Amino acid sequence: MVKLKVVSGLLAVVVYMVLSELAFLDYIQKMFHSPKNYGVEISRQNYMYEHYVDTHLTKGQNKSQNKEVLPLCPNTSPLLRGPINLTFPSELTLANVQQKYPQVELGGRYRPLDCEARHHTAIIIPHRDREHHLKFLLYYLHPFLQRQQLDYSIYVIHQAGNYTFNKARLMNAGVREALQEKEWECLFFHDVDLIPTDDRNIYVCGSHPKHAATAINKFGFKLPYDTYFGGVTAFTPDQYRTINGFPNNYWGWGCEDDDIGLRVYLAKMRVLRPSLEVGRYDMIKHGHDKGNTVNRLRSKYLVNALENWKRDGLNEDMYEVISWERLPLYTNITVNVGTPAGLHPPP
Ligand code: BGN
Numbered sequence: 001m002v003k004l005k006v007v008s009g010l011l012a013v014v015v016y017m018v019l020s021e022l023a024f025l026d027y028i029q030k031m032f033h034s035p036k037n038y039g040v041e042i043s044r045q046n047y048m049y050e051h052y053v054d055t056h057l058t059k060g061q062n063k064s065q066n067k068e069v070l071p072l073c074p075n076t077s078p079l080l081r082g083p084i085n086l087t088f089p090s091e092l093t094l095a096n097v098q099q100k101y102p103q104v105e106l107g108g109r110y111r112p113l114d115c116e117a118r119h120h121t122a123i124i125i126p127h128r129d130r131e132h133h134l135k136f137l138l139y140y141l142h143p144f145l146q147r148q149q150l151d152y153s154i155y156v157i158h159q160a161g162n163y164t165f166n167k168a169r170l171m172n173a174g175v176r177e178a179l180q181e182k183e184w185e186c187l188f189f190h191d192v193d194l195i196p197t198d199d200r201n202i203y204v205c206g207s208h209p210k211h212a213a214t215a216i217n218k219f220g221f222k223l224p225y226d227t228y229f230g231g232v233t234a235f236t237p238d239q240y241r242t243i244n245g246f247p248n249n250y251w252g253w254g255c256e257d258d259d260i261g262l263r264v265y266l267a268k269m270r271v272l273r274p275s276l277e278v279g280r281y282d283m284i285k286h287g288h289d290k291g292n293t294v295n296r297l298r299s300k301y302l303v304n305a306l307e308n309w310k311r312d313g314l315n316e317d318m319y320e321v322i323s324w325e326r327l328p329l330y331t332n333i334t335v336n337v338g339t340p341a342g343l344h345p346p347p
Contacts, residue, residue, distance in 0.1 A: 050272045073115035079147040083198045097139045098328045107326035108154035117151035119204040122184040124174035126167045128159045133192045154330040165292040168246035168256040169337040173319040188234045194281045208270040210234040214279030229261030245314025255298035259305045
């Protein structure tokens with residue numbers, strides 16, 4: 001039934017394409033701003049608001065072996081503060097941030113000292129030329145995650161070279177690399193310019209993929225459209241494998257997040273969201289980066305996603321590691337993701 005709807009949705013889109021490119025773009029844009037979208041109907045019920053703490057993945061394990069056995073951390077951290085106001089001190093340097101958080105281990109790893117963490121989360125941040133944003137994100141994210149009493153590590157996946165940015169490829173690379181280090185139970189995909197401002201937005205996974213950035217200042221602290229799935233999202237490794245990771249072929253800005261949202265739907269999963277009160281983020285203002293121009297082909301790729309998602313994703317080898325460094329506040333993994341012509345296109 002869903003297949004039939006998808007096929008008829010696709011047919012409709014193709015007819016639009018033939019009629020006029022402009023009309024097609026208009027059609028896609030409208031699809032995205034209503035719950036009836038992707039040519040298949042996604043009901044509002046597909047998006048569920050969750051309570052502050054989703055303890056779905058809580059396990060009663062206690063892994064301390066040689067060391068003294070610590071009690072499990074409480075279900076709800078007593079350190080949470082709720083909403084905070086951000087400031088961006090101009091004199092702040094990465095070295096200052098490092099000095100402020102001496103308890104963070106090399107590679108940006110942290111575990112609570114007085115209790116055994118219930119949750120183990122890898123934060124994956126795609127990056128290029130945004131050191132200024134990264135500094136402020138690290139400044140706020142480390143204490144935010146520590147107040148949640150998580151066992152976590154921060155991985156910054158840096159795209160080498162000057163070719164157009166490919167965020168989705170960096171995400172797939174980040175997952176593979178992070179999982180080689182530890183069997184993380186939750187993967188958080190985090191835009192570098194988004195700072196969470198309410199620590200009740202717990203960075204743990206749930207029984208469905210999660211969209212954490214529900215209320216960004218840039219969009220007036222509400223969703224820009226019902227099916228928005230950008231900014232900060234989270235998957236368990238199994239959920240991520242089920243959608244075959246992220247698509248590899250979106251070069252430049254836009255739509256890869258819509259594609260992932262579509263994959264979640266096609267894989268018959270739902271989306272968990274914190275409430276608008278809790279899922280709040282401040283976006284650090286910036287213009288479009290030179291190396292991340294708007295992708296004019298994005299809507300066409302999205303239509304192809306319906307037939308490509310099982311073929312194009314995590315299952316393909318689309319990157320190579322150039323360097324892996326454990327820095328004091330994060331693990332810096334630099335990767336070559338090549339160009340549409342391959343990993344090593346002729347010059
Ligand atoms: C949407 C973009 C998203 C982006 C949000 C918020 C597209 C699809 C057009 C068919 N989607 O419009 O990628 O995250 O805006 O900026 O452009």
